Amino acid sequence: MRASRVLRMTLEYDGTSYHGFAIQPGLPTIQGVVERGLTQILGAATRVTPAGRTDAGVHAKGQVISFQTDSCRPAQTIGRGLNALLPDDIAVVACNDASPSFDARRSAVRRHYRYSVWNDARPSVWWRDYALHAPGSFDVEAMNVAAAALVGRHDFSSFVGHASQEPAATSAVRSVERAEWNRRGGLLHFFCSGNAFARHMVRGMAGTLLWVGRGRLSPQEFGQVLAARDRRAAGPNAPARGLMLVAVDYEEETCL
Amino acid sequence: MRASRVLRMTLEYDGTSYHGFAIQPGLPTIQGVVERGLTQILGAATRVTPAGRTDAGVHAKGQVISFQTDSCRPAQTIGRGLNALLPDDIAVVACNDASPSFDARRSAVRRHYRYSVWNDARPSVWWRDYALHAPGSFDVEAMNVAAAALVGRHDFSSFVGHASQEPAATSAVRSVERAEWNRRGGLLHFFCSGNAFARHMVRGMAGTLLWVGRGRLSPQEFGQVLAARDRRAAGPNAPARGLMLVAVDYEEETCL
Numbered sequence A, B: 001m002r003a004s005r006v007l008r009m010t011l012e013y014d015g016t017s018y019h020g021f022a023i024q025p026g027l028p029t030i031q032g033v034v035e036r037g038l039t040q041i042l043g044a045a046t047r048v049t050p051a052g053r054t055d056a057g058v059h060a061k062g063q064v065i066s067f068q069t070d071s072c073r074p075a076q077t078i079g080r081g082l083n084a085l086l087p088d089d090i091a092v093v094a095c096n097d098a099s100p101s102f103d104a105r106r107s108a109v110r111r112h113y114r115y116s117v118w119n120d121a122r123p124s125v126w127w128r129d130y131a132l133h134a135p136g137s138f139d140v141e142a143m144n145v146a147a148a149a150l151v152g153r154h155d156f157s158s159f160v161g162h163a164s165q166e167p168a169a170t171s172a173v174r175s176v177e178r179a180e181w182n183r184r185g186g187l188l189h190f191f192c193s194g195n196a197f198a199r200h201m202v203r204g205m206a207g208t209l210l211w212v213g214r215g216r217l218s219p220q221e222f223g224q225v226l227a228a229r230d231r232r233a234a235g236p237n238a239p240a241r242g243l244m245l246v247a248v249d250y251e252e253e254t255c256l
Helices: A030-042 A075-085 A140-148 A201-213 A219-228 B030-042 B075-085 B140-148 B201-213 B219-228
Strands: A005-013 A059-069 A090-098 A108-118 A152-155 A173-184 A187-194 A243-250 B005-013 B059-069 B090-098 B108-118 B152-155 B173-184 B187-194 B243-250
Touching: A005 A030, A005 A075, A030 A059, A030 A075, A030 A090, A059 A090, A075 A090, A108 A201, A140 A173, A140 A201, A140 A219, A173 A201, A187 A201, A201 A219, A201 A243, B005 B030, B005 B075, B030 B059, B030 B075, B030 B090, B059 B090, B075 B090, B108 B201, B140 B173, B140 B201, B140 B219, B173 B201, B187 B201, B201 B219, B201 B243
Parallel strands: A059 A243, B059 B243
Antiparallel strands: A005 A059, A005 A090, A108 A187, A108 A243, A152 A173, A173 A187, B005 B059, B005 B090, B108 B187, B108 B243, B152 B173, B173 B187
């Protein structure tokens, strides 16, 4: 095999119909569909590495993947060719040559997520797959006071994994740079950026902050949940459909 | 049967999975689903009248329906009850008592439609069901010069029905008050308002205006198409998925 060329590709997808990013035998996954298409276009079995493995039902506007190829076709031609093969709920946003050392996961320096809540008495047809529907009032100011405690380098064990699971063996220490809620009409958006996120971490934070918004936890008690480093102290994970991987940043430039 | 109460209800729906508004035996339709739900809630067979019968694949943010009922339950309770029964691609936006003479179709004084085009080289996951994907450049200024000819009271026979059909026997005289294109990022929106629209009329106008945008017709030639009152003079209907019934106005107030 020749020295490989590395490509970097940005994808958007509606995760509603998929069992998450990571390939699973016999189940529709983003990785499965994308690798099948690339293998067909490039004429050789192709494996991709994502910046983040999104869960079942989670969406992406700016997922980044990297892969090796011996093809000498222009990157844009490969991107266009893949778009023609992909189903309409997955699309290539960009495809470029990267340095041989580029790895979508290891090279990423920052991930941007958004969690959305449709906060209205009636359901929304347009947000049905992209937001949690939660009627009633939320104290957004209290949610933001609480969310401010997340910014910085912390052990996020309280928000990692399912509530029913034992704490994970791997470290949950991460650096969060931004954690804030905004209201835009009937929508509440939680913007969360950091160097990396452990499994279910954004959904665990969002679900627990929604408890703060309902007055079930005070912002002070939310700080104690974070400090507890115990998943059982926090609220439930907010449902997957409200979560969007918005963008991933790399050293040299911002993607998307 | 007692003197009936008339209710006015505003609906939003994603028309992707339906064979249009109007009921058709054995096929999923908006009317079929809504009438089944209302019949269940009200305990009596209920027929509804819409402001406009949207075609298969066409969406609505502000479709208005009217129906009679002997129920004495509050209108909001009926709306909420129906929302609980409806699938997630149809939702009740509002439900109110109306005057006994109110009829969603005959009382309407103005309809507002929007036709959307995703104008980018790559497809959009988010607009896949809500816009026509058309890459390449469009001369939006020329499209707006042409569209201005639509404003006023005209015989719109050139834009009514399918291109393959003979002209309809019924009159195609309508009054259009607004017809203009706006660019918003990668999207082109055609806003079209008028007292009423004949079948396929907005899609026929949008499809022919896209020909103007491509330089296939000049704005002057577009005026000749309108004047011809002949469906064969115009371009093809733009696909249904780009069309949205945005709102319907009534004498006393604006709906939505």
